[in-house]
């Protein structure tokens with residue numbers, strides 16, 4: 001088990017960005033630095049934490065955790081669909097096939113929950129029964145399991161814009177995807193989700209909802225890109241306390257980035273105005289959450305690679321491409 005001191009020692013070495021001129025053209029996502037070179041993509045997962053559509057802080061070991069969680073799932077879901085993954089030259093880095101990203105995100109939900117204005121629960125609690133092009137019965141409770149998983153796709157907005165909900169029919173009408181491709185993504189989305197649910201259940205974890213991104217590789221095949229079943233792209237609840245929390249009308253215990261979002265909300269911050277100071281203590285606690293998530297999900301002990309992240313990564317990448 002990782003010691004609190006190990007996390008504290010890493011507070012000053014977190015990775016908030018890179019600038020490697022030897023790696024090719026750089027594109028900066030919210031959390032990943034991407035470099036492209038010769039039809040390949042180098043994805044560097046930083047320690048940045050985004051919430052309310054902005055970068056809040058950095059969390060020790062978060063990049064390594066997300067990257068290695070994603071690798072775990074690419075490996076264990078390749079019988080369902082292939083991914084862009086080629087290799088991992090560093091704990092924070094994936095070397096991948098450059099793909100043509102498909103212009104939608106496939107969100108899949110097994111429970112009716114959420115707190116933001118686009119969430120299923122918010123819309124339902126406002127009396128809507130036709131949401132995301134789907135019909136919902138009366139009488140559902142917050143955080144209740146849905147009779148079957150539902151897909152609620154969104155557009156993939158350019159950086160700085162919000163993803164918008166879109167229906168399957170609109171995706172095809174607007175020519176974003178052919179019907180055949182949409183059907184394929186929908187089928188793979190449900191298969192991936194159910195596989196994740198089953199695996200997580202064995203670990204005492206509920207995979208509540210998640211989103212997948214797909215791309216077309218150089219051979220024209222559709223593969224998984226970006227990240228999969230990480231605490232950033234998914235909501236996870238602790239199975240053991242779920243029923244009692246639901247019965248008591250309380251929020252389930254979670255192991256995702258909801259933790260810091262809820263902490264901020266409790267300080268009165270909802271995304272506008274001045275942000276409360278994120279103390280070292282809260283960054284350490286958040287790191288603990290991410291580590292707990294990693295260990296519960298993968299069933300493996302987390303092996304932190306500490307020290308100067310940039311220096312290590314540069315050495316590994318120079319080596320790899322030499």
Ligand SMILES: Nc1ncnc2c1ncn2[C@@H]1O[C@H](COP(=O)(O)OP(=O)(O)O)[C@@H](O)[C@H]1O
Pocket residue numbers: 028029030031032033034041043084096097098099100101159213215225226
């Ligand atoms: N293999 C790939 N080919 C092309 N684009 C990819 C690939 N893998 C990931 N991407 C894209 O790279 C970006 C990854 O950086 P990230 O920080 O996750 O961005 P975002 O802010 O969009 O979430 C995303 O826009 C994702 O769609």
Ligand SMILES: [Mg+2]
Pocket residue numbers: 029226
């Ligand atoms: Mg992303």
